Amino acid sequence: MTGWAGKTAFITGGASGIGLGMAEAFAQAGMAVTISDIEEAALAAAVAGLAAKGHQVDSLALDVRDLAAFRSAAASVMQRHGRIDILCNNAGVVFERSTADWTDTGWRWLLDVNLMGVVHGLQAFLPAFKAQGFGHIVNTASLTGLLGRADIGQYGSSKFAIVGLSQCMREELAGHGVGVLALCPGMVMTRIMDATRNAPRDVTARLAAAGLSDIPFTPPAPGGPRGVTEAVEVGRMVLDAIVDDVFYVLTDLTWADDIEREQARLRGDIAWLARREAATA
Numbered sequence: 541m542t543g544w545a546g547k548t549a550f551i552t553g554g555a556s557g558i559g560l561g562m563a564e565a566f567a568q569a570g571m572a573v574t575i576s577d578i579e580e581a582a583l584a585a586a587v588a589g590l591a592a593k594g595h596q597v598d599s600l601a602l603d604v605r606d607l608a609a610f611r612s613a614a615a616s617v618m619q620r621h622g623r624i625d626i627l628c629n630n631a632g633v634v635f636e637r638s639t640a641d642w643t644d645t646g647w648r649w650l651l652d653v654n655l656m657g658v659v660h661g662l663q664a665f666l667p668a669f670k671a672q673g674f675g676h677i678v679n680t681a682s683l684t685g686l687l688g689r690a691d692i693g694q695y696g697s698s699k700f701a702i703v704g705l706s707q708c709m710r711e712e713l714a715g716h717g718v719g720v721l722a723l724c725p726g727m728v729m730t731r732i733m734d735a736t737r738n739a740p741r742d743v744t745a746r747l748a749a750a751g752l753s754d755i756p757f758t759p760p761a762p763g764g765p766r767g768v769t770e771a772v773e774v775g776r777m778v779l780d781a782i783v784d785d786v787f788y789v790l791t792d793l794t795w796a797d798d799i800e801r802e803q804a805r806l807r808g809d810i811a812w813l814a815r816r817e818a819a820t821a
């Protein structure tokens with residue numbers, strides 16, 4: 541635990557849910573934490589809530605779609621702390637369910653936040669990480685970035701892209717002493733199902749006109765058949781995963797069999813090619 545004292549973290553989407561949970565866990569571990577978010581009122585409330593628990597954190601308004609703003613956020617973190625130990629590219633949104641609801645406007649908003657937000661985080665902080673030669677980048681993907689599921693193609697595409705990008709960056713940064721993790725939460729009780737609160741007006745107007753709203757969501761009971769993880773526990777898992785050199789940070793075992801099945805399918809498809817090549821040799 542004490543190994544984290546005095547180290548620094550920067551978290552996007554830190555005013556709520558998993559980002560806020562990571563902030564609390566990191567602050568508990570003695571780190572100097574900066575949370576950022578597009579929602580300024582929620583950011584102030586988050587800072588006050590953490591202060592009430594005895595944690596002083598810095599905050600910074602940031603829309604992850606804005607590369608210039610991300611670069612100046614990185615500069616201010618480096619100026620204040622002189623180092624970055626953990627960058628959490630965490631801000632994310634989800635909406636719509638079926639291919640019938642797809643529009644370019646919706647796709648672009650979702651990819652801008654979920655994928656370009658991560659890309660901007662990398663662009664803003666990579667020079668500092670490479671210069672100092674240490675640190676970890678935690679990209680929040682999803683279980684949906686490992687398993688394709690019906691009716692969540694937009695969100696799933698963005699999260700598969702984050703897992704893929706994280707794999708690429710893991711390889712690229714290994715020689716620089718910088719670690720990369722793909723955080724793939726299962727189910728965490730947050731405000732994610734109310735994500736259109738941050739959507740551009742043309743997206744929300746179109747959803748309202750079509751009678752669509754956020755994804756209906758019935759929270760499963762903790763300890764029930766589907767796992768639910770507390771956001772602060774996700775933060776603790778991330779710290780443990782860094783220490784244990786874990787890349788895919790899953791948050792519960794509920795979907796482990798489904799992942800194994802998909803991997804078995806891949807192995808089977810490789811075997812099919814091997815058989816085909818042997819037959820035609």
Ligand code: NAI
Pocket residue numbers: 552553554555556557558559576577578579582602603604605630631632633634653680681682683724725726727728729730731732733734735738
């Ligand atoms: P949340 O809605 O509670 O928190 C997301 C935060 O991102 C909010 O504070 C929101 O204001 C912020 N945000 C939205 N657009 C932004 C933008 N353009 N720039 C900066 N901040 C922005 O939801 P949650 O669940 O904490 O989401 C965090 C991440 O976890 C997301 O990437 C989400 O896709 C991922 N995730 C969540 C799961 C869950 O079960 N809650 C499961 C798998 C992944």
